[in-house]
Amino acid sequence: MTTTDPLTALRAAAERELVTDIMPYWSTVAVDRDQGGFFGSISTYGRPDPSAGKGGVLNARILWAFSAALRRRPEPLYREMADRAYAYLVDHFWDPEHSGLYWEVDHLGGMLQGRKQTYGQGFGIYAMAEYFRATGVRAALDRAIRLFEDIETRALDPIGGGYWEARGRAWQPIDDIRLSAIDLNAPFSMNTHLHLLEAYTTLALACDDPRPRARLRALLELMLDRFIDAETGHLTLFFDDHWQSLSNVISYGHDVETSWLICEAAEVIGDQVLVSRARTVAVKMADAVLAGGFDTEFGGVYRDSKPDGHVDTRKDWWPQAEAVVGFLNAYQISGRAAHLAAAIKTWAFIDAFVIDHVAGEWHTQVSREGALVPGLTKADFWKCPYHDARAMLEVMARIDHLEQAASR
Numbered sequence: 001m002t003t004t005d006p007l008t009a010l011r012a013a014a015e016r017e018l019v020t021d022i023m024p025y026w027s028t029v030a031v032d033r034d035q036g037g038f039f040g041s042i043s044t045y046g047r048p049d050p051s052a053g054k055g056g057v058l059n060a061r062i063l064w065a066f067s068a069a070l071r072r073r074p075e076p077l078y079r080e081m082a083d084r085a086y087a088y089l090v091d092h093f094w095d096p097e098h099s100g101l102y103w104e105v106d107h108l109g110g111m112l113q114g115r116k117q118t119y120g121q122g123f124g125i126y127a128m129a130e131y132f133r134a135t136g137v138r139a140a141l142d143r144a145i146r147l148f149e150d151i152e153t154r155a156l157d158p159i160g161g162g163y164w165e166a167r168g169r170a171w172q173p174i175d176d177i178r179l180s181a182i183d184l185n186a187p188f189s190m191n192t193h194l195h196l197l198e199a200y201t202t203l204a205l206a207c208d209d210p211r212p213r214a215r216l217r218a219l220l221e222l223m224l225d226r227f228i229d230a231e232t233g234h235l236t237l238f239f240d241d242h243w244q245s246l247s248n249v250i251s252y253g254h255d256v257e258t259s260w261l262i263c264e265a266a267e268v269i270g271d272q273v274l275v276s277r278a279r280t281v282a283v284k285m286a287d288a289v290l291a292g293g294f295d296t297e298f299g300g301v302y303r304d305s306k307p308d309g310h311v312d313t314r315k316d317w318w319p320q321a322e323a324v325v326g327f328l329n330a331y332q333i334s335g336r337a338a339h340l341a342a343a344i345k346t347w348a349f350i351d352a353f354v355i356d357h358v359a360g361e362w363h364t365q366v367s368r369e370g371a372l373v374p375g376l377t378k379a380d381f382w383k384c385p386y387h388d389a390r391a392m393l394e395v396m397a398r399i400d401h402l403e404q405a406a407s408r
Contacts, residue, residue: 006340006344007340007399007402007403008399008403010343010344010347010395010399011395011396011399011400013347013351014347014391014392014395014396014399015392015396017351017355017388017392018069018389018392018393018396019073021355021360021361022065022361022362022385022388022389022392023065023066023069023077023078023385023389024360025360025361025378025385026038026062026065026066026081026361026385027066027077027078027080027081029042029046029048029360029361029378030042030048030062030379031081031084032048032050032107034050035050035107035108035109036088036091036092036109037054037059037084037085037088037092037109038054038058038059038062038084038085038088038379039052039054039379040052040053040054040055040058040107040379040380040381041377041379041380042377042378042379042380043377043378044356044359044363044364044372044374044375044376044377044378045359046359046360046378048379050107051107052107052380053104053105053106053107053112053381054092054104054105054106054107054109055103055104055380055381055382056089056093056101056102056103056104056105056120056123056124057119057120057123057381057382057384058379058380058381058382058383058384059085059088059089059093060089060101060120060123060124060126060127061123061127061384061385061386062081062085062384062385062386063082063085063086063089063127063128063130063131064123064126064127064130064131064386064390065384065385065386065389065390066078066079066081066082066085067082067127067130067131067133067134067135068130068134068389068390068393069389069393070082070134070135071130071133071134072393072396072397079134079135082131082134082135083135085127086127086128086131086137086140088109089101089124089127089128090143091109092105092109092110093105093124094143095114095116095169097170098116098169098170098171099146099147099150100116100121100124100147100150100171101116101120101121101124101147102114102115102169103115103116103117103120104381114168114169115166115167115168115169115174116150116154116155116166116167116168116169116171117165117166117179118151118155118163118164118165118166118167118192118196119165119179119191119192119195119196121147121150121151121155122151122192122195122196122198122199123195123199124143124144124147125144125147125148125151125199125200125202125203126195126198126199126202126203128140128141128143128144128147129141129144129199129202129203129205129206129207130202130206132144132206133202133205133206141206141207144203144206145203145207145209145212148200148203148211148212148215150171151163151196152211152215154167154171155167155171157187157188157241160188160241160242160243161218161222162187162188162193162222162226162239162243163188163192163193163196164177164187164188165177165178165179165186165187165188165189165192166178166179179191179192180382183238184237184238184246184247186238186239186240186246186247187239187240187241188238188239188240188241188243189237189238189239190227190235190236190237190238190251190254190258191237191254193219193222193223193227194223194227194254194257194258194261196219197216197219197220197223197261197262197265198261198264198265200212200215200216200219200265201216201261201264201265201268204216204268204269205268213268213269216265216268216269217269217271217274219265220262220265220266220269220274220278223258223262224262224277224278224281226239226243227258228258228262228281228285230281232288233255233281233284233285233287233288234250234255234285234288235250235251235254235255235258237249237251237254248307249304249305249306249307250292250293250304250305251304252289252292252293252294252301252302252303252304252305252319252323253301253303253304253316253318253319253322253323255285255288255289255293256285256286256289256293256301256319256322256323256325256326256327257319257322257325257326258285259281259282259283259285259286259289259326259329259330260282260322260325260326260329260394262278262281262282263275263278263279263282263329263333265278266278266279279333282326282329282330282333283330283333283334285326286326286327286329286330286339286342287330289301289323289326290327290338290339290342292305292311293305293311294323294342294346295313295315295349295368298349298368298369298370299345299346299348299349300315300319300320300323300345300346300349300350300354301315301319301320301322301323301346302314302315302319302368303315303316303319313367313368314365314366314367314368314373315349315354315365315366315367315368315370316364316365317354317362317363317364317365317383317387317388318387318388320346320349320350320354321350321362321387321388321390321391322387322391323342323343323346324343324346324347324350324391324395325343325390325391325394325395325398327339327340327342327343327346328340328343328394328395328398328399329398331343332398332401332402349370350362352370353366353370353371354366354370356378359378360378361378361379361385361388362378362388363376363378364376364377364378364383
């Protein structure tokens with residue numbers, strides 16, 4: 001490949017964005033040097049709110065991002081930030097009485113929400129297993145395995161095989177199990193199962209315990225059989241406890257994110273029949289997003305499609321990040337130019353409108369044309385360096401693989 005090759009240019013841009021923007025932002029602006037850990041909220045223009053609560057998901061995702069970056073680039077600053085995030089997660093989010101991770105602490109690190117959201121426990125596994133892979137700190141792997149055991153013994157439905165959304169602090173059943181205010185109060189969600197899938201994938205890579213790999217297989221098969229519609233290539237977002245669908249909304253970001261995560265899970269399991277099935281489904285999912293959720297005029301992926309057919313054309317930061325990876329993954333499988341073109345056009349939209357080239361990091365949301373949606377944040381309970389940093393790392397690794405294959 002020549003230096004003008006679009007893949008070479010995309011890889012260079014991804015590395016530059018990771019190294020000169022995303023990681024520096026989270027190691028400077030986001031660090032709470034007075035109260036410890038990282039700020040729970042930062043405005044669009046980089047003003048932290050020292051009084052904001054701190055979410056377990058945010059802290060775990062910060063830990064994952066610095067650990068993943070450290071494993072690929074042994075920078076002392078990345079190790080410092082990963083250590084900081086790990087220590088805060090253990091010291092303030094770990095429940096010493098009932099095990100598991102709290103959902104939220106206050107700005108001083110005191111428990112605010114002690115509920116055991118399965119989604120949050122999954123991100124704890126994802127982060128601690130990745131931290132172990134990057135540093136070799138055995139205590140982190142031990143905690144990741146403990147969280148895995150908690151989930152398997154306390155959050156798994158032994159009849160239907162799915163994972164309940166949430167339990168109380170002592171792992172008792174509770175009435176309101178919603179992940180957020182915009183989610184349904186449903187027993188099973190695609191979102192929780194998807195992020196358990198990535199967590200168990202990383203845990204299986206981090207240890208030689210056969211249990212995570214076995215449960216990863218069961219999770220992947222559940223995703224393929226229950227959550228992904230074989231006819232449409234879209235996800236079903238919510239189910240009741242009898243596996244009856246409760247939603248007809250299409251989430252394009254989750255579709256394209258799932259498309260590559262199922263491939264990663266299958267490859268870690270190592271069953272070639274499962275790998276082939278996952279790849280076929282991944283291409284179908286990417287094509288479904290291309291057909292209904294991709295903006296052919298401006299680039300990028302729309303937010304969602306409602307049951308009445310209305311498409312919300314706003315563009316959140318995270319579906320754009322996942323789309324670059326998902327379309328690139330589809331290109332690696334199919335070799336089709338349309339997949340590569342979609343990845344490159346989405347990146348061009350990100351670079352032009354989503355990345356804040358002045359204040360740093362990525363805007364939470366822009367309009368279809370790229371206008372900033374005001375009043376949002378650069379960091380909060382959900383806004384973090386996980387999607388964008390991961391996308392940059394995935395782009396770099398995947399293009400390296402493509403270039404190595406081309407040179408053989």
